[in-house]
Amino acid sequence: xxxxxxxxxxxxxxxxxxxxxxxxxxxxxxxxxxxxxxxxxxxxxxxxxxxxxxxxxxxxxxxxxxxxxxxxxxxxxxxxxxxxxxxxxxxxxxxxxxxxxxxxxxxxxxxxxxxxxxxxxxxxxxxxxxxxxxxxxxxxxxxxxxxxxxxxxxxxxxxxxxxxxxxxxxxxxxxxxxxxxxxxxxxxxxxxxxxxxxxxxxxxxxxxxxxxxxxxxxxxxxxxxxxxxxxxxxxxxxxxxxxxxxxxxxxxxxxxxxxxxxxxxxxxxxxxxxxxxxxxxxxxxxxxxxxxxxxxxxxxxxxxxxxxxxxxxxxxxxxxxxx
Amino acid sequence: xxxxxxxxxxxxxxxxxxxxxxxxxxxxxxxxxxxxxxxxxxxxxxxxxxxxxxxxxxxxxxxxxxxxxxxxxxxxxxxxxxxxxxxxxxxxxxxxxxxxxxxxxxxxxxxxxxxxxxxxxxxxxxxxxxxxxxxxxxxxxxxxxxxxxxxxxxxxxxxxxxxxxxxxxxxxxxxxxxxxxxxxxxxxxxxxxxxxxxxxxxxxxxxxxxxxxxxxxxxxxxxxxxxxxxxxxxxxxxxxxxxxxxxxxxxxxxxxxxxxxxxxxxxxxxxxxxxxxxxxxxxxxxxxxxxxxxxxxxxxxxxxxxxxxxxxxxxxxxxxxxxxxxxxxxxxxxxxxxxxxxxxxxxxxxxxxxxxxxxxxxxxxxxxxxxxxxxxxxxxxxxxxxxxxxxxxxxxxxxxxxxxxxxxxxxxxxxxxx
Amino acid sequence: xxxxxxxxxxxxxxxxxxxxxxxxxxxxxxxxxxxxxxxxxxxxxxxxxxxxxxxxxxxxxxxxxxxxxxxxxxxxxxxxxxxxxxxxxxxxxxxxxxxxxxxxxxxxxxxxxxxxxxxxxxxxxxxxxxxxxxxxxxxxxxxxxxxxxxxxxxxxxxxxxxxxxxxxxxxxxxxxxxxxxxxxxxxxxxxxxxxxxxxxxxxxxxxxx
Numbered sequence: 001x002x003x004x005x006x007x008x009x010x011x012x013x014x015x016x017x018x019x020x021x022x023x024x025x026x027x028x029x030x031x032x033x034x035x036x037x038x039x040x041x042x043x044x045x046x047x048x049x050x051x052x053x054x055x056x057x058x059x060x061x062x063x064x065x066x067x068x069x070x071x072x073x074x075x076x077x078x079x080x081x082x083x084x085x086x087x088x089x090x091x092x093x094x095x096x097x098x099x100x101x102x103x104x105x106x107x108x109x110x111x112x113x114x115x116x117x118x119x120x121x122x123x124x125x126x127x128x129x130x131x132x133x134x135x136x137x138x139x140x141x142x143x144x145x146x147x148x149x150x151x152x153x154x155x156x157x158x159x160x161x162x163x164x165x166x167x168x169x170x171x172x173x174x175x176x177x178x179x180x181x182x183x184x185x186x187x188x189x190x191x192x193x194x195x196x197x198x199x200x201x202x203x204x205x206x207x208x209x210x211x212x213x214x215x216x217x218x219x220x221x222x223x224x225x226x227x228x229x230x231x232x233x234x235x236x237x238x239x240x241x242x243x244x245x246x247x248x249x250x251x252x253x254x255x256x257x258x259x260x261x262x263x264x265x266x267x268x269x270x271x272x273x274x275x276x277x278x279x280x281x282x283x284x285x286x287x288x289x290x291x292x293x294x295x296x297x298x299x300x301x302x303x304x305x306x307x308x309x310x311x312x313x314x315x316x317x318x319x320x321x322x323x
Numbered sequence: 324x325x326x327x328x329x330x331x332x333x334x335x336x337x338x339x340x341x342x343x344x345x346x347x348x349x350x351x352x353x354x355x356x357x358x359x360x361x362x363x364x365x366x367x368x369x370x371x372x373x374x375x376x377x378x379x380x381x382x383x384x385x386x387x388x389x390x391x392x393x394x395x396x397x398x399x400x401x402x403x404x405x406x407x408x409x410x411x412x413x414x415x416x417x418x419x420x421x422x423x424x425x426x427x428x429x430x431x432x433x434x435x436x437x438x439x440x441x442x443x444x445x446x447x448x449x450x451x452x453x454x455x456x457x458x459x460x461x462x463x464x465x466x467x468x469x470x471x472x473x474x475x476x477x478x479x480x481x482x483x484x485x486x487x488x489x490x491x492x493x494x495x496x497x498x499x500x501x502x503x504x505x506x507x508x509x510x511x512x513x514x515x516x517x518x519x520x521x522x523x524x525x526x527x528x529x530x531x532x533x534x535x536x537x538x539x540x541x542x543x544x545x546x547x548x549x550x551x552x553x554x555x556x557x558x559x560x561x562x563x564x565x566x567x568x569x570x571x572x573x574x575x576x577x578x579x580x581x582x583x584x585x586x587x588x589x590x591x592x593x594x595x596x597x598x599x600x601x602x603x604x605x606x607x608x609x610x611x612x613x614x615x616x617x618x619x620x621x622x623x624x625x626x627x628x629x630x631x632x633x634x635x636x637x638x639x640x641x642x643x644x645x646x647x648x649x650x651x652x653x654x655x656x657x658x659x660x661x662x663x664x665x666x667x668x669x670x671x672x673x674x675x676x677x678x679x680x681x682x683x684x685x686x687x688x689x690x691x692x693x694x695x696x697x698x699x700x701x702x703x704x705x706x707x708x709x710x711x712x713x714x715x716x717x718x719x720x721x722x723x724x725x726x727x728x729x730x731x732x733x734x735x736x737x738x739x740x741x
Numbered sequence: 742x743x744x745x746x747x748x749x750x751x752x753x754x755x756x757x758x759x760x761x762x763x764x765x766x767x768x769x770x771x772x773x774x775x776x777x778x779x780x781x782x783x784x785x786x787x788x789x790x791x792x793x794x795x796x797x798x799x800x801x802x803x804x805x806x807x808x809x810x811x812x813x814x815x816x817x818x819x820x821x822x823x824x825x826x827x828x829x830x831x832x833x834x835x836x837x838x839x840x841x842x843x844x845x846x847x848x849x850x851x852x853x854x855x856x857x858x859x860x861x862x863x864x865x866x867x868x869x870x871x872x873x874x875x876x877x878x879x880x881x882x883x884x885x886x887x888x889x890x891x892x893x894x895x896x897x898x899x900x901x902x903x904x905x906x907x908x909x910x911x912x913x914x915x916x917x918x919x920x921x922x923x924x925x926x927x928x929x930x931x932x933x934x935x936x937x938x939x940x941x942x943x944x945x946x947x948x949x950x
Contacts, residue, residue: 069463069470107785109777115906123939130941139387140944145694157617157695164942168934177694183774186541192478193463194470210470212463213386213456216478218396222541224693228396228456231387254385255456270791270915281934282909282926289778291785293810294914295905297778303906309693312540315773323901 057091060084070207070246071197075103082246089251095237100245102268104201110262110317111202111289112276113299114176117323118283121146121167121174128278132241132263133249136233143227143260144178144275156308176283177308178275179204179225179260180316187217187226196257202289202317203262205247213255222309223316226259241265262286289317345504352727360576364722367715374712377705378453386456388705394692399702400454402681403710406561407443407450407717408532409554409680411488413562414440415525416592422518428584434728435573436566437496442721444489449713477535484528491521500728503735529554536688543618544688547610553603554680559596561676563589564649564669569721571662579729586660590653597650597672604643604679624697625687632690634699639683645675791915799911801919802885808903813918816911816925817885825884831871852931865890865929891923 053061067073067081078101089097126144135141147159149172156175168174185204188197195210196217218226232254244250245265252258263273267286271277276284287296299305303321310316354364381388391398417436420426452458463469464482473479495514502509533554536545567589570581611622623629628636649672658664691697702710801814819825824845830836838844854860867875867882874882874890882890892899901907908926911919923929 065459072470105791107783109774109781111774111778113906118907120934121939122937123941126943127940142941142943145943146939147694155617155695157691157693159695161694161696161943164939166936166938168936183777186539189475190478190539192472192476192482193460194472195463210460210463211457212460213458214451214454214478215396215456216476216535218393219689220539220541222693224393227393229385230389230391230393231385253457254387257456267914270913272910272912272914276909276914277912279909280926282907282921285905287905287914288785289774290781290783291810292782293784293808295910298809298904299906300778302901302904317774321906323907 053091057088060088060091064088064209067209069194069210071194075101078246085246085250093237095240095242097240097242097244097250099250100243100265100268102245104199104203105268107288107290109202109289110181110267111287111296111300111319112181112262112317113285113296113303113305113319113321115283115285115323116173116175116320118281119146119174119176119279120281120283121148121163121169121172122280124278124280125176125275125284128274129260131239132266132274133261134233134235134240134244134251136229136231137236138231138234141227141233143225144176145224146174146176148172148174175320177223178318179221180223180308180314180318181260181262183315183317184313186220186222186312186314190216190220192216196259199247201268203247203264203267204259205261205264206257206259207247208250208252208256208258211256213257215257217257222312222314226257229254229256229258341505342501345501348504349727349731352730353723356726364719367719367722370715371712371719374709374715377708377712381453381705381709382458388703390700390703390706392698392700394696394698395686395689395700397454397685397689398700399682399706399710400450402685403713404447404450404454405532405536405684406677406681407447408485409529409558409676410562410565411440411443411447412525412529412555412558413566414492415522416559416563416596417566417589418518418525419522420588420592422515423522426588428582429588431732432566432570432581432585432589434496434500434732435569435725437492438721438724438728439562439566439569440492441489441724442717444485444492445720446713446717447485448489449716450710453709453713477531477538480531481528481535484524484531488521488524488528491517491524495521496728500731504731506735506738526555529558536684541693542621542688544621545684547607549603549607553600553607556596556600556603557676557680560593560600560650561673561680563593563596564653564673567593567669568666568673569725571666573725573729574662577726577729579733583660586665590656590660590665593669593672594650594654597646597653600676601646601650604646620691620695621687624690625683629691630697632697632699634701635683635686638678642675642678642683645671646679647675649673649675797912797919799919804903805886805889806903808905808918810918813920815885815888815920816922818887818922818924819884822884825872827871849930852933853929885922887923887929891929 064081064084068077070078070081073081082099082101086097086099089095089099123146126142126146129135129144130137130142133143135143145156145161147156147161148163148167148169149156149159151171151173154175156177159175181198181202181204183198183202185196185198188204192214193210193212195212196204196206198204213228215228218228229252233252235251241249243265245261245268248261248264263271263275266273272286276286285295285299287294289296289300291297299321300319303323305319305321307316307319356364389398414436417429417433421430421433452461455461464471464479466473471479473483495517498514499509530551533551536542537547537550540546567586570586570589573579574581608622608626611619615623620629624632625635625639627633649668649670652664652668653672656664686700690700800817800820802817803812803814807813824830830841830845851859851862853864865874867873870881872884874884874887876882876890876893880889888899888902898907902920902923905920908923909921911921913919927934
């Protein structure tokens, strides 16, 4: 028996108006689908700017959108993408940037030591980091947090990071936290698309163009090392650092995770990270862990050092020491 | 040669023709209904449009349109996602008895369980999508084209198992309904292996979602071994409760008959799971509060408030009370499966678990932050509107799939009896 | 039916095995980074490995001691003292400028040492040759090499400064090691760091906006 002709299962009220209502419903759905498709296309083209640029800009954006994960690129492809990004920066914002795709230096594993005795809470490091890494001024993004702590406890969780008064305060000491560049990073394990990984020189980096913004890495990090771009970053042009690295301080779009990169644009050129250079009290020691003559190795050998939340098995490369 | 080619061609056109007829009828039946049904669909469509508008705002502004921050980096969307994966997994509590224990009563409503699972899974996938900061890069997740961090990242496991379960739950009922539409008995050898796979897979999807949180030592509230079993218990309490509500709605609005025995069995499944859930809750609460450590701070924030931030405290206590009352009513069954008593009790249980497993799980996991900072979080209008839109989409899909499914089943029963 | 169940049981085992193998690499590095650097004894030639522009726009002198990596340099001090050479005035001839002491040395507030036993000017300055400093033993110390003087009392800090745990390297971690002098950071007459306002503050993290 053809079910279409079987009227036993259909309610009597449906019979008379069923056909016209169904047609009307179908037409509405078709129209809605068309609007949704158009809206979707408009949304996609609207992302990342909102304006349809010149032909050159569109072609650059197209190539950028479909490129591989940075880690899988050859050095030639890395140089190409960096040139494209420089050109896009010029076209979009009229800024001349020098972007580097420098590979890691052989025989280098970066380590960092923070002297809790020397830090006086001046926060020069925070200001320098914001400027050097082109951090978003609108949401006051800061990779470094300095905690003012009372004597008797060593854990930053009981400290106060929101101080703003003349420092140092009596009977208090200061401790800074930032990404620890763990040797066994939980954030790298968590990322579903391998957008974050550890470079051979020990720096944990993010390919901002590959990140899908799921924020699983932020949930996985025990040190509050990672930040998310909840809004489109606002960086005043006159304060922008023009010497950039693909994995470092280039401008990021909204919806991407970023983090401290030990100033990869500086350290791979032999310079100190901005925080270490800015510290007026010399509380920050940076160097190559694989060089037995480096200052960081001297600190690790001669000072009493500890690492934060070491019991979590993350194996951080950021040590604290007390003189 | 030519006759076999012609034979194949006619066979193919017959299959295509049959499928086209089936699809056409399914669409017709899904959209046809009385005035009340059309208004109901219109309301859902309007909510979906509202959701799309709110999503447009979110895409253009960025996720700053929500109230999430670097501390509460997962909020209302992921809370609903977590809860709904449980609802999707709960269909197994109907499939398991009907196929393994050959329960005739539950076998009649298996299709309803599977359709609810499809709706819940669609909502889960939508919630994950709207929560993404860069959805235009979603193709990076496709294995082969993008870079898929399997088996290390648990999110990749989640992507695989959720999509796999959706496919299983779409194809098996589609095949069975297709056969029933043409009054044929479905070939057991074809679909039964997939049914058995889906039973294990259902446990799998919710365990994987639990492991997503359980595997993070950075978040002590989540990093306990009871998360996986607790997720299963609360899913198997809330899911059947929802299915009971859906069955009551079907009973009152369509001509599909559901026997008392069915309500009784599903009720019992839900009660047992709800009691196990409460025991596990007690176990967790004991561990947190007997000798509180630094790891108990999130639980203290949730139940009593921390540093003056008490936003979640009324919600969690309401959730626990609702959970208890719902469980007790369902256990003692004073109304003897009277829908007037069953539906509120199931609604209480469902909402209680939604509160406790949604926001009551995600937000305390992230607060206090790894640096000890405590913030309050409540969803913004964008989050609420998008959530309403996604939930309406789920309900819309469930309605559109249930109507023709029930029609086909009723016709098949009628056909079997004649 | 039994073969179906055993098949699905095996299928259930597979993800469990995969998870175990996924956990394996987590424990690959025995002992972690501490073992890595403890075994890293090969010298790192940072002048050859890093091709960076290592010319600093400052003057520096070679320190008379060596650190664990060999020679190192420190910033000069003499070009930063406003009225060096001191012997322009301090040459045993009468000073003809009125209120010369006020003009030249008026801003110096001496706050070195404890309250009970503060240091005096001649604790460090060489009475005979004003262009130099003098240790307790009477050894002449050049103003660019003040570490020899400061290290008399502050020997622990000096040892740390030579090794790298105290003080600061200037601009580069690689290449020639140039560090700040004692007096680059500490005012020799009032060496303790002063209280001041922080350079920036951290707003409360209540929202991403």
